[in-house]
Amino acid sequence: MLAEELHFGRTVELLRVSQARVSQTIRTLERRIGARLFDRTSRRVALTAIGQRLRDEVAPAHRQIQEAFERARAAGRERNTVLRLGFAAPAVADLIAHRLETVRAQGFRVQVKEAAFNDPLRSRRDGDVGALVTLLPEPGVVVHTEPLVLAVAARHPFARKESVSLEDLARDTVLRALWPPRLPWTTPAGRPIELGRAPETIQELFLAVEAGEGISPLAEHATRYFPRPNLAFVPFSDAPPVEWSLAWREETGAVRALSSNR
Template identity: 45%
Template sequence: MERQEIEIFLTLAEELHFGRTAERVGVSQSRVSQTVARLERRIGARLFDRTSRQVALTPIGEQLRDDLAPAWRGLEEAVARAMAAGRGITGSLRVGFSGAFTGHFLHSVAEVFTRRYPGVDVRIRQVQISDPYGPLRAGDVELQVTEPPLAEPDLTLGPVLVSQPRVLLMSSAHPLARHGSVSVEDLAESTLLTVAGNVPAHWLDHHFPRRTPSGRPIPHGQAMTHWEDALSLVLAGKGVTPVAAAGAHYYSRPGLVFRPFTDAPGIDYAFVWPTGHETARLRAFVRTAMDRVREAGGPERAVESLWTDGITGA
């Protein structure tokens, strides 16, 4: 099998969509179809069952994928290491994160990255919510994963790494804890914990609104400077706060309840870096991360893939 044939087959086995496969590999959709047909003639069996509505691997296709994928990853990593040496991708890369689950996923990315680029020392650290962009601007980290929106001219917003439904964190004694779900309108009847520090006003307004969609005022309570403050304040009955759904997996403990919103937008966690300071190391790490996201099934499945793969959370 030629290199492009393997790449097309494995990409289609992952995407199960001819159009997306063509886009990722950088060929026409007809080239994907011709390549698959050629492979099937050579093997003497169908690799994919395809209809007008869906594409699925046959048992023989699944076997070929499972046999080829490890060797292909090894080949890609060997080529990446050679390219890294040739381009001088060495040194250290400091990466920041704002939530335990994004940090967990970044560590899984770093494992793949260091195999591909053994000359780079990746160091991952948490960034406090009270100063979300301070470490980037100070040079303490070169790359960060944090929640948009971003309206900072000196910072560049990159691709989304993780996307999560938004839920409301509250004490089990809170009246809303008896409900299976909540609405943004319910915040008018609660005290909303917010964030203090060097935090842009537009970011606060997005994540901690002062009014419901119908215009009712939302009472604001104590402002947090560290994420851990939210857990103790909620447990003490001082208020409620919106969080990502993955928080229920990472921060669950007696007395805390997580209830999904029926009408609030989800929370994205995207790469951010200082504008004009995009290095080869940084670009390579982002590429590796987005490869990992695609393997997981997209930003919506990124964190959950760690659990299903048997990688325990912090």
């Protein structure tokens, strides 16, 4: 520090030690080297030729050490920061539990939060979460894949079928819920799909389906997490899989660990 400042007062202030301590350290170093490193008078401090050469040769290594400590401090701060992870469907947190366990085992802290059913991106826009697992067509990394099923009322004609096709969507009103983004708004044959209202919660969606307001494509895990006596889930025979993607506001260490874990 003195080699850079060339001033005892500023060096003492920056290091927060006594001037006697600085002087003692310099004398010890000069004895080990066997030569003076500083020319000192009552008015000025200057490096000797040997002192200047030592400073120039040590400076790169000193910078590397400082940078290494700063990276270590940054990593420590990052691990002490909680990643608030939103889920458009909370059950998906269970389905990727192995990923979350691995991330936590690496020292990162993760807090799972439920995103709004009818507007899951809102939590990320508002800054309530730092990352979001969603079906919406957001740039991100796929963290879970599962089949698509069709939720219908238990008395609906489709409930008696072993499977349905995308063409069947044109035969009833489709309630707007977690609609998979890769499905078009028409059937593969070009028949228009009539869209119904957008329920605000998953339970409201189920009540609307049970009441006969319409049908709704959902991810297959709904059959296990939401069994209801007046509701049936019918698999699709030709639908693409549902892909849950991780999208984030800032790519932190926790996000990288979560997106790379398999």
